[in-house]
Amino acid sequence: ETGVTQSPTHLIKTRGQQVTLRCSSQSGHNTVSWYQQALGQGPQFIFQYYREEENGRGNFPPRFSGLQFPNYSSELNVNALELDDSALYLCASSLNRIYEQYFGPGTRLTVT
Amino acid sequence: ELKVEQNPLFLSMQEGKNYTIYCNYSTTSDRLYWYRQDPGKSLESLFVLLSNGAVKQEGRLMASLDTKARLSTLHITAAVHDLSATYFCAVDTSDTDKLIFGTGTRLQVFP
Numbered sequence: 001e002t003g004v005t006q007s008p009t010h011l012i013k014t015r016g017q018q019v020t021l022r023c024s025s026q027s028g029h030n031t032v033s034w035y036q037q038a039l040g041q042g043p044q045f046i047f048q049y050y051r052e053e054e055n056g057r058g059n060f061p062p063r064f065s066g067l068q069f070p071n072y073s074s075e076l077n078v079n080a081l082e083l084d085d086s087a088l089y090l091c092a093s094s095l096n097r098i099y100e101q102y103f104g105p106g107t108r109l110t111v112t
Numbered sequence: 113e114l115k116v117e118q119n120p121l122f123l124s125m126q127e128g129k130n131y132t133i134y135c136n137y138s139t140t141s142d143r144l145y146w147y148r149q150d151p152g153k154s155l156e157s158l159f160v161l162l163s164n165g166a167v168k169q170e171g172r173l174m175a176s177l178d179t180k181a182r183l184s185t186l187h188i189t190a191a192v193h194d195l196s197a198t199y200f201c202a203v204d205t206s207d208t209d210k211l212i213f214g215t216g217t218r219l220q221v222f223p
Contacts, residue, residue, distance in 0.1 A: 033210065055209060
């Protein structure tokens with residue numbers, strides 16, 4: 001059984017650029033949730049995708065967008081990067097939304 | 113809005129000592145989770161607590177849940193250096209489908 005994977009591991013971008021982060025869900029899971037964890041803080045919910053549809057969104061601006069593919073992998077896109085977007089981005093997969101979420105290793109994004 | 117508070121935020125303890133981390137949440141929750149996070153790493157699931165009175169133990173860590181008091185505790189017994197990490201509690205409800213995390217407790221165990 002393959003766990004949750006994320007790519008890339010680290011990323012450095014310049015303010016104003018766009019970035020795409022990727023997540024492959026655990027085998028058999030159809031739900032992916034994305035979280036942002038700023039340094040020294042707890043993870044904050046960005047949004048969740050269930051069977052390719054957005055299923056809940058946290059307090060993040062529209063420049064944070066996502067996508068889920070038929071194989072249930074997912075992308076997180078962030079446009080017009082700001083310095084405050086620097087964080088660890090975690091994705092988590094689960095089965096049918098209501099079961100325990102399993103976290104991937106994260107992508108560390110640095111915006112300069 | 114569901115809120116989760118942890119205390120203490122920082123805990124420095126000597127090896128061999130016992131201590132408890134507290135997690136309070138503001139509204140009814142279906143599940144409570146405890147995670148461990150090492151610096152620069154992702155979240156490692158420690159416990160999932162599903163019902164009032166639930167108690168789970170793994171090694172030197174024991175977690176409990178009191179849904180009436182909206183309180184969970186993570187008790188550390190005879191701490192060792194390897195337990196040094198940040199510990200988060202998180203809750204979810206069936207109608208939100210998202211995890212709400214506490215502020216985290218940074219634990220440092222010294223000889």
